Amino acid sequence: MSKELKHCLLAAVAVIAATVIYLSSVGGELSLSFEMPSDATGGTITVADDGVVRISSQSCDDGTLTAVFEAVSEGSTASHVNFEPVDNDELSIFNVDLELSVNRFGGVYEKVSGTFSGWHAVVWGLAVFLLVCSFILFRGYSVRRNAEKFSYVTVACSGLGLFLLILGIFAVSFAVKCMNDAGMTMWVLYIRLFTACQRFVVFTSPLVALFCLALIVSNTVLLRREGFAPSNLFAITVAVFMLCAAAFGIWLFRLPIAFSMRNIVCNVYAALFCYFECMMFAVMHCTYSVSRSSADPKTECLLILGCRVRPDGTLYPLIRSRVDRALEFAASQESTGAGACTFVPTGGKGSDECLSEGEAMARYLRQHGVSDDRILIEKQSVNTWENMCMSRALIERQHRGEVKCAFVTSSFHVFRSGMLAAQSGWPIDGMGSRTVWYFWPNAFIREFIGLLGSRIWTHLGVMALITAFFTAISFIV
Numbered sequence: 001m002s003k004e005l006k007h008c009l010l011a012a013v014a015v016i017a018a019t020v021i022y023l024s025s026v027g028g029e030l031s032l033s034f035e036m037p038s039d040a041t042g043g044t045i046t047v048a049d050d051g052v053v054r055i056s057s058q059s060c061d062d063g064t065l066t067a068v069f070e071a072v073s074e075g076s077t078a079s080h081v082n083f084e085p086v087d088n089d090e091l092s093i094f095n096v097d098l099e100l101s102v103n104r105f106g107g108v109y110e111k112v113s114g115t116f117s118g119w120h121a122v123v124w125g126l127a128v129f130l131l132v133c134s135f136i137l138f139r140g141y142s143v144r145r146n147a148e149k150f151s152y153v154t155v156a157c158s159g160l161g162l163f164l165l166i167l168g169i170f171a172v173s174f175a176v177k178c179m180n181d182a183g184m185t186m187w188v189l190y191i192r193l194f195t196a197c198q199r200f201v202v203f204t205s206p207l208v209a210l211f212c213l214a215l216i217v218s219n220t221v222l223l224r225r226e227g228f229a230p231s232n233l234f235a236i237t238v239a240v241f242m243l244c245a246a247a248f249g250i251w252l253f254r255l256p257i258a259f260s261m262r263n264i265v266c267n268v269y270a271a272l273f274c275y276f277e278c279m280m281f282a283v284m285h286c287t288y289s290v291s292r293s294s295a296d297p298k299t300e301c302l303l304i305l306g307c308r309v310r311p312d313g314t315l316y317p318l319i320r321s322r323v324d325r326a327l328e329f330a331a332s333q334e335s336t337g338a339g340a341c342t343f344v345p346t347g348g349k350g351s352d353e354c355l356s357e358g359e360a361m362a363r364y365l366r367q368h369g370v371s372d373d374r375i376l377i378e379k380q381s382v383n384t385w386e387n388m389c390m391s392r393a394l395i396e397r398q399h400r401g402e403v404k405c406a407f408v409t410s411s412f413h414v415f416r417s418g419m420l421a422a423q424s425g426w427p428i429d430g431m432g433s434r435t436v437w438y439f440w441p442n443a444f445i446r447e448f449i450g451l452l453g454s455r456i457w458t459h460l461g462v463m464a465l466i467t468a469f470f471t472a473i474s475f476i477v
Contacts, residue, residue, distance in 0.1 A: 026118035028071025030108035049077035076101035114186035130168030137161030150418030159282030197270035295406030306347020306357030325433035
């Protein structure tokens with residue numbers, strides 16, 4: 001369990017304890033306010049059984065009818081709100097029937113509005129909890145982005161922190177309104193909470209549309225310049241899916257139908273879509289920030305991650321930019337007097353390739369003046385995980401000990417590569433090579449899906465909790 005989760009659990013315990021203490025100190029009193037119709041000259045509130053609840057005070061000021069109910073004994077009773085004048089039939093539709101009950105702890109509860117003694121403390125407690133958890137997660141991200149920049153916990157802290165911040169802002173805005181608006185009740189809080197994610201989805205829909213448009217444009221340029229391939233259609237596919245998902249959600253939210261199952265579907269759908277947006281933003285931010293980092297200027301071995309080469313063994317622009325970045329870094333290191341580094345090109349041979357990716361990069365290095373004694377080729381790996389594990393074993397055999405290493409890959413691939421290296425137990429720096437603008441979106445989407453897939457059970461667990469929470473609120477409303 002991460003320390004951020006432990007701190008969030010401690011925050012939950014502290015908030016619950018403070019709320020319970022406050023509720024017990026409030027006693028058995030409940031204040032209810034009702035906004036009077038414009039034609040009303042006054043109003044009265046009566047209780048059917050004053051042996052259960054009695055009205056300790058009642059006032060009618062500034063168009064608001066307010067009464068304070070005091071618990072007498074455990075039980076339940078009916079109450080009625082009547083606006084004057086009584087001979088005005090139009091005012092009768094504004095009259096309200098209430099259901100009051102007193103629990104074994106002496107608290108007064110009103111069933112229709114869901115309001116109970118000291119309920120404001122619950123509203124503020126929820127708002128404080130959400131904001132504190134958001135702060136804990138953002139602080140965790142701030143600490144980890146340097147010390148553990150290749151940890152998936154860094155992404156989780158950023159994404160979940162943003163998700164809780166959104167809910168926290170809605171909770172705080174409602175808590176503030178409760179202090180100024182007499183008509184606020186717990187039922188209204190439930191309404192605001194379960195529609196918070198719906199509002200966020202609608203509010204961010206223009207940004208989603210712009211993002212999807214950028215994906216489509218960049219992917220179209222990619223197809224024109226790189227040629228048709230199924231992998232080059234990935235960004236367009238995701239963009240169309242996101243547009244359809246956002247449009248379906250907005251259509252679903254605006255259906256003029258009211259029934260509990262629709263509420264559940266809308267709330268859960270909006271919450272999961274909001275979570276997806278927050279995680280995408282977190283991955284985008286973390287990927288971009290690490291892509292701009294560099295390695296230690298005293299690096300001894302420089303690992304170059306491979307990718308597809310041309311059928312004749314020459315390098316495509318994408319893989320060539322990785323080798324160029326490695327050459328640039330090595331030259332910069334030598335110019336400072338830190339010494340020459342060993343290049344470790346890594347990558348096996350694909351079915352449509354005449355030689356391994358490692359050997360193809362080694363040829364390019366030799367063409368740029370790198371001697372064979374500074375090249376250590378790994379040519380068996382078939383994916384990034386094997387790139388890291390096999391290269392590490394090769395380096396340790398060659399140098400008979402631990403050396404300072406770094407890896408070079410495309411900028412969009414740095415974060416996931418570093419995360420895989422960290423999972424293998426290899427503390428290695430990483431840096432990104434230049435990537436043409438039209439390739440970035442397509443590649444980023446693949447990396448994002450890959451990162452989600454690597455923690456699929458964690459995300460499914462979080463999504464299950466979100467589903468359970470918003471389903472429960474839907475039933476209350």
